[in-house]
Amino acid sequence: MNRLVEIDDGFDFRVLAADGTWIFRFARRAGVVAALETEVALLPVIAPLLPVAVPRFEYVSREPAFVVYELIEGEPLVAEDPDGVRAFVDALHSIDAATLPITPDDWIDAYRAQCAAFEELVFPLLDESLRIKSLALFDEVESLTGFEPALIHSDLGPEHMLVRDGRLVGVIDWGDTRIGDPALDYAWLLHGPFPDWEVDDELRRRAGFYHRLAPFYSVHYGVFTKQPDFVERALAKLSSRL
Numbered sequence: 001m002n003r004l005v006e007i008d009d010g011f012d013f014r015v016l017a018a019d020g021t022w023i024f025r026f027a028r029r030a031g032v033v034a035a036l037e038t039e040v041a042l043l044p045v046i047a048p049l050l051p052v053a054v055p056r057f058e059y060v061s062r063e064p065a066f067v068v069y070e071l072i073e074g075e076p077l078v079a080e081d082p083d084g085v086r087a088f089v090d091a092l093h094s095i096d097a098a099t100l101p102i103t104p105d106d107w108i109d110a111y112r113a114q115c116a117a118f119e120e121l122v123f124p125l126l127d128e129s130l131r132i133k134s135l136a137l138f139d140e141v142e143s144l145t146g147f148e149p150a151l152i153h154s155d156l157g158p159e160h161m162l163v164r165d166g167r168l169v170g171v172i173d174w175g176d177t178r179i180g181d182p183a184l185d186y187a188w189l190l191h192g193p194f195p196d197w198e199v200d201d202e203l204r205r206r207a208g209f210y211h212r213l214a215p216f217y218s219v220h221y222g223v224f225t226k227q228p229d230f231v232e233r234a235l236a237k238l239s240s241r242l
Contacts, residue, residue, distance in 0.1 A: 011221050012175060017071065023055070029064040035175045036065055041101040043174060046151070052088050053170040072170035073160025078231040079193035085161070085169040086197070089189070093150040093182045096194055104149055104179035111141040118216045121223055125235060134216075140209050146202065150182045157188050187211040212241045 004024075006016035012032040016024040027033050040060055047054050059068040077085070097104070114136040123131055153160070154176035162170040183206035190197060190204060191211045199207075216236035222231035 011209055011225055013173075021071055022058075023069050023071050024068050025055075025069075028181065031066045032175065036067065038102060038177065039174045040067065042177060045100065046095055050088060050091050050171075051084070052168055055172055055175065055241075072172060074157040074164040074169050077161035077163050077168065077193065078158065080163045080166050081168045082194050082197070083154075085189065085194070088168060089156075089185055090158060092153065092185070095151045097149060097151050097179045100151060100179070102151070102177075102179050107149075107180050108141060108144055111144060118220060122216055122219045122238075125219065125223075125231070126238075130239060130242060137209070137212055137242060144181060144206060144209070147181045147206070148184065149179050151177065152180050152182060152185045154180070154184055156185050158192075169177055181206060181210075183207040184210050187214065215241055 003019055005017045005020075006014070007017050007023075010028070012028055012035070014026045014028055016026075018024060025036075027036050039055075040057060043054050043057070047056065053072050055067075055069040057067045057069050058080070061067070118134070119138075123134070126134065153171065153174060155173060156171075160171060160173045161168060162172065181202045186197075186199065186203060186207040187210035190199065190207050215234050218234035219231055219238060222228070222234050
């Protein structure tokens with residue numbers, strides 16, 4: 001091994017590329033070790049059921065907590081391969097969640113708790129009008145019902161969806177995967193590359209909620225990691241979506 005390049009230094013994981021071939025993914029704090037263990041147990045089960053590649057862990061360390069897998073070559077998705085992306089999402093959501101090593105949480109309770117955390121940490125940075133709009137958004141948590149729980153990636157964005165030669169070839173970073181509302185996986189897809197996709201109106205409504213909520217996570221992250229410039233950019237996005 002001759003060359004290590006850091007490619008991500010997030011709040012949860014630090015990711016290094018070795019010789020342009022191997023990916024080392026380190027848990028940055030104790031709170032995300034369980035998520036990494038879920039990936040270790042889950043990805044070998046779902047890999048044969050998906051039309052794209054997912055990380056295949058060649059080495060798993062518990063102390064310290066990290067995994068190693070072969071690089072999946074590709075560039076972040078822009079708006080390529082709508083049919084391939086839709087096929088991936090459909091295949092993921094069609095997996096029988098009852099057979100998986102994941103215990104579902106109470107969906108609404110989880111979002112109530114998340115919004116309470118945002119009120120504590122993010123609200124001090126907002127003016128009164130944004131707080132009022134935020135509270136109205138948080139009230140929509142009670143309407144996140146009526147869906148059939150499915151296995152979801154929970155963080156489908158361009159950096160986690162890899163494209164090569166115009167085709168979706170891989171999906172990475174499954175640390176947030178869980179059983180929950182399929183609309184969460186459409187949040188960016190419907191508000192970024194594929195706004196004209198035909199989907200159920202109720203799914204589109206819930207996807208809109210998750211899209212508007214997403215900047216709160218970014219502000220929260222920036223505050224925790226003491227990155228004022230990052231927080232400023234995230235606050236601008238938050239304001240534009242409310």
